Amino acid sequence: MLSVNKVDFNHSVYKLKDFYRKLTVPQFTIVTGLIVIFLGTLVLSTPFCSSQNVGLWEAFFTSTSAITVTGLTVIDIGSDLTIFGQIILAFMLLSGGLGLMAITTFLQGFVVKGAKLRTRLDKGKTLDEFGVGGIGRTFQSIAITAASIISLGAFILYFFGFININNPWERLWVSIFHSISAYNNAGFSIWNTSIYEYRTNFVVNFVFIVLIVLGGLGWRVIDDIWTHRNNLRYKKLTLHSKLVIRTTLNLILFGSIGFLITESLLNGQFFSDLNFFERILSALFETISARTAGFTNYPISLNTISDTGILLLMTLMFIGASTGGTGGGIKTTTFIALMAATRSTLRGQKDVVISNRLISDKVILKAVGITVGSLLFVLLMAMLLSTTNTFVNREKFTFLEMLFTCISAFATVGFDIGLTNKLNHFGQLILIIGMFVGRLGILLLLSAVWEALYKGRINKQKRIGYPKADLYV
Numbered sequence: 001m002l003s004v005n006k007v008d009f010n011h012s013v014y015k016l017k018d019f020y021r022k023l024t025v026p027q028f029t030i031v032t033g034l035i036v037i038f039l040g041t042l043v044l045s046t047p048f049c050s051s052q053n054v055g056l057w058e059a060f061f062t063s064t065s066a067i068t069v070t071g072l073t074v075i076d077i078g079s080d081l082t083i084f085g086q087i088i089l090a091f092m093l094l095s096g097g098l099g100l101m102a103i104t105t106f107l108q109g110f111v112v113k114g115a116k117l118r119t120r121l122d123k124g125k126t127l128d129e130f131g132v133g134g135i136g137r138t139f140q141s142i143a144i145t146a147a148s149i150i151s152l153g154a155f156i157l158y159f160f161g162f163i164n165i166n167n168p169w170e171r172l173w174v175s176i177f178h179s180i181s182a183y184n185n186a187g188f189s190i191w192n193t194s195i196y197e198y199r200t201n202f203v204v205n206f207v208f209i210v211l212i213v214l215g216g217l218g219w220r221v222i223d224d225i226w227t228h229r230n231n232l233r234y235k236k237l238t239l240h241s242k243l244v245i246r247t248t249l250n251l252i253l254f255g256s257i258g259f260l261i262t263e264s265l266l267n268g269q270f271f272s273d274l275n276f277f278e279r280i281l282s283a284l285f286e287t288i289s290a291r292t293a294g295f296t297n298y299p300i301s302l303n304t305i306s307d308t309g310i311l312l313l314m315t316l317m318f319i320g321a322s323t324g325g326t327g328g329g330i331k332t333t334t335f336i337a338l339m340a341a342t343r344s345t346l347r348g349q350k351d352v353v354i355s356n357r358l359i360s361d362k363v364i365l366k367a368v369g370i371t372v373g374s375l376l377f378v379l380l381m382a383m384l385l386s387t388t389n390t391f392v393n394r395e396k397f398t399f400l401e402m403l404f405t406c407i408s409a410f411a412t413v414g415f416d417i418g419l420t421n422k423l424n425h426f427g428q429l430i431l432i433i434g435m436f437v438g439r440l441g442i443l444l445l446l447s448a449v450w451e452a453l454y455k456g457r458i459n460k461q462k463r464i465g466y467p468k469a470d471l472y473v
Contacts, residue, residue, distance in 0.1 A: 029440060029444065030440060030444075030445065033067065033436070033439075033440065036067055036092075036095065037060070037063050037064050037067050037436075038060075038063075040059075040063035040066065040067065040088070040092050041056065041059045041060040041063040042059075043088055044059040044062060044063055044081070044085060044088060044089070045058075045059035048082065048084050048085070049081060049082055049084055049085030049088055050075075050080055050081050050082065050085050051079070051080050051081075051082075053075065053076075053080050054075055054080050054081070057425060057428075058074055058075050058080075060432070061073070061074050061428055061431075061432060062074070062075060062089070063092065064432045064435055064436060065188075065414070065435060066089055066092035066093055066096060066186070066188065067092055067095060067096040067439070068096055068328075068412050068435040068436055068438065068439035069093060069096040069097045069184050069185055069186040069187075069292075069326060069327075069328075069412055069439070070186070070187065070294065070328075070408075070409060070412040070413065070414045070435045070438075070439070071181075071186050071187025071188050071293075071294035071295075071412075071413070071414020071415075072294075072408065072409060072414050072416060072420050072431060072435070073188070073420070074420060074421055074428065076192050077089070077188060077189065077190055077192075078190040078191055078192065083173070086173075086177060086190065089188065090176070090177055090180050090181075093180055093181055093184045093186045093188060094146070094180060094184065096184065096186075096439065097146075097180075097183065097184025097185065097186060097215065097326040098142055098143065098146055098184070098326070141219070141223065142219045145219055145222055145223070146183060146219075149183055149211065149214055149215075150176075150179045150180055150183050150211075151179075153175075153179035153182065153183065153207050153210070153211045154172075154175040154176045154178075154179035154180075155175075156203065156207050157174075157175035157178065157179060157203075157204065157207055158171055158172055158175040160203045161175070161198070161201065161203045161204040161207060162174055162175055162198075162204070174190055177190060178190070178195075178208075179207075179211060181295075182207075182208045182211035182212055182215070182293065182295065183211045183212075183214065183215040183326065184215055184326045185212055185215050185216055185292045185293045185294070185321060185325070185326045185327040185328075185412070186293075186294070186326075186414070187289075187293055187294020187295050187413065187414030187415075188414075189295065193299070194295050194296045194297065195208065195295055195296075195297050196296070196297055196298060196299070198297070199274075199278075199282065199297040199298060200274070200278050200281075202281065205281055205282075205284075205285050205297070208285065208289075208293075208295060209284065209285060209288050212288050212289060212291075212293040212295075213248065213252075213288060215321075215325060215326040215327065216248070216291060216292065216293075216320075216321035216322055216325045216326065216327045217244055217245070217248065217321075217322055217325055218244065218321070218322045218323060218324035218325035218326075219324055219325075220240065220241070220324050221240070221241045221244050221245065221322065221324075224237050224238055224240075224241040225237070225241070239354070239355060239357055240323075240333065242355065243332070243333060243336050243354065243355070244322045244323075244332055244333065247322075247332040247333075247335065247336050248322065248332060251287075251291065251316065251319065251332070252284070252287060252288055255287035255290070255291075255312065255316050256280070256283045256284045256287045257283075258312050259283045259286060259287055259309055259312055259313075260279060260280065260283040262306055262308045262309045262312060263283070263305065263306060263309050264279070266306040266308060266309070269303065269304040269305075270282070270286075270298055270304050270305055270309070271283075282297055282298070285297055286298075286313075287316060290313045290316040290317050290413065290415065291316050291317070291319065291320055291321055291327060291329065291413075292317070292320045292321045292326075292327030292328045292329055292411055292412055292413050293327070293413070293414075294408070294413045294414025294415055296415065300313075300415055300416070300417055301417055301418055302398070302400070302401065302417070307400065310400060310404055313404075313415070314403070314404055314407050317329065317407050317408060317411045317413045317415065318330060318374070318375075318378075318407055318411055319331075319332060319335045320332070320411050320412075320413075327412065328410070328411045328412030328413070328438050328439055329411040329412075329413075329438075330370050330371050330374050331370075333367075334366075334367045334370050334371060336354070337352070337354075337359060337363060337364055337367040338367050338368070338371060340352050340353070340354045340359065341364050341367070341368075352364055366443070369443060370441070370442060370443055373442040373443065373446065374410065374438075374442050377410065377434070377437060377442055378403070378406050378407055378410050378434075379403075381406040381409070381410065381430055381431075381433075381434050382399065382402050382403045382406045384430050385402045385405075385406065385423075385427055385430060386399055386402050388426065388427075390423050390424055390426055390427030390430070391419075391422055391423060391424065391427065395422055397418075397419055397422075401417050401418070401419060402419065404417050405417055405419045405420065405431070406430075406431075406434060409431040409434040409435050409438065410434040410435070410437065410438035411438055412435060412438050412439050
């Protein structure tokens with residue numbers, strides 16, 4: 001009897017491995033992501049991790065938000081989760097933040113043995129690697145970089161930031177948890193008011209800003225800077241690193257100035273109790289956090305922020321962080337590619353050139369596809385929220401609030417304007433799907449679906465040429 005059960009078990013394992021071998025990289029990423037989310041749901045819903053206020057649905061929403069490093073939540077992390085539940089949540093943030101794609105590609109190496117060079121190159125694309133390299137070695141470097149930065153952030157927060165917390169163990173855990181959450185651009189906080197209590201604390205704000213920016217830059221940029229640390233010159237960095245750094249600084253600069261001006265001129269409540277220096281610090285923090293981090297040092301609503309300020313935050317959220325980073329959005333490189341293509345069009349140029357480098361048409365088409373696909377998906381989310389009965393007690397919200405929440409979910413930001421807890425299960429399901437699709441990427445999802453429908457036929461190069469035709473636009 002025992003032998004028969006063992007044979008059945010081995011047969012089930014073999015069938016499971018065979019199923020995974022047949023999956024493409026995009027399909028493998030989606031399937032593994034769903035499995036991790038469902039496992040996290042089961043663990044968080046147990047009495048060891050949460051109180052009676054957390055059922056399967058609340059655990060499912062929280063697990064999805066954690067794996068996608070979004071930060072939207074329908075529970076109070078500090079009171080509804082036990083310390084063990086908070087530790088599990090922190091590990092989920094690390095899993096999602098270090099890159100769901102990177103982790104699943106790393107795990108795929110254990111399933112698909114004897115992979116050929118072509119397959120290895122295909123895996124490398126999931127890690128955004130341009131050449132042939134060891135997936136395990138790359139992931140190890142990512143993990144070491146993250147551990148070093150998170151540890152340093154937690155150290156500073158413990159000794160210089162959260163010094164008002166008298167219990168040393170509580171202060172240690174709060175420092176570690178928020179350092180993990182900030183670096184991974186997750187936006188989860190143990191306090192339901194985020195870091196409102198530390199709004200004017202320079203050390204806390206500065207540490208969060210640095211962690212968020214470093215996480216958003218991505219491992220490749222940090223590795224490039226570290227490689228040239230002995231003779232660091234901007235010209236020696238790769239084109240990708242230069243564009244990411246330049247675009248990030250420009251978005252932070254113009255976003256902070258714009259937010260400071262709009263909220264000061266339009267008499268919003270956001271800066272009402274702050275002096276000039278504190279306003280600059282708060283504007284800088286909120287602008288950086290808007291690019292997929294989701295922390296806030298003041299409650300966000302139409303009553304506290306002007307419509308212009310809300311629109312500015314929505315723009316920053318939609319652009320998001322950088323490729324290979326811990327944040328979401330369409331990415332800074334996608335944005336700069338579109339801007340360069342627009343500049344070339346206005347100048348009447350045939351080629352797209354950035355920093356004296358010719359950008360291929362394939363990259364431009366991909367940038368257009370990501371932007372258009374993402375925009376249509378967000379609009380579809382907002383339309384579903386606005387045209388269906390998705391609110392408990394039939395509460396009324398403006399379309400701007402719904403659109404803001406949808407962008408926040410899709411770009412994995414986690415800014416909550418007050419809608420999330422007032423949505424019914426169908427409305428929250430829309431946000432769940434948005435978070436998952438936004439984290440994986442709209443093109444990855446479409447690629448997985450397309451490959452499932454056409455069984456790889458879409459990758460075959462067509463030998464047919466088509467005549468050219470003009471289209472007036």
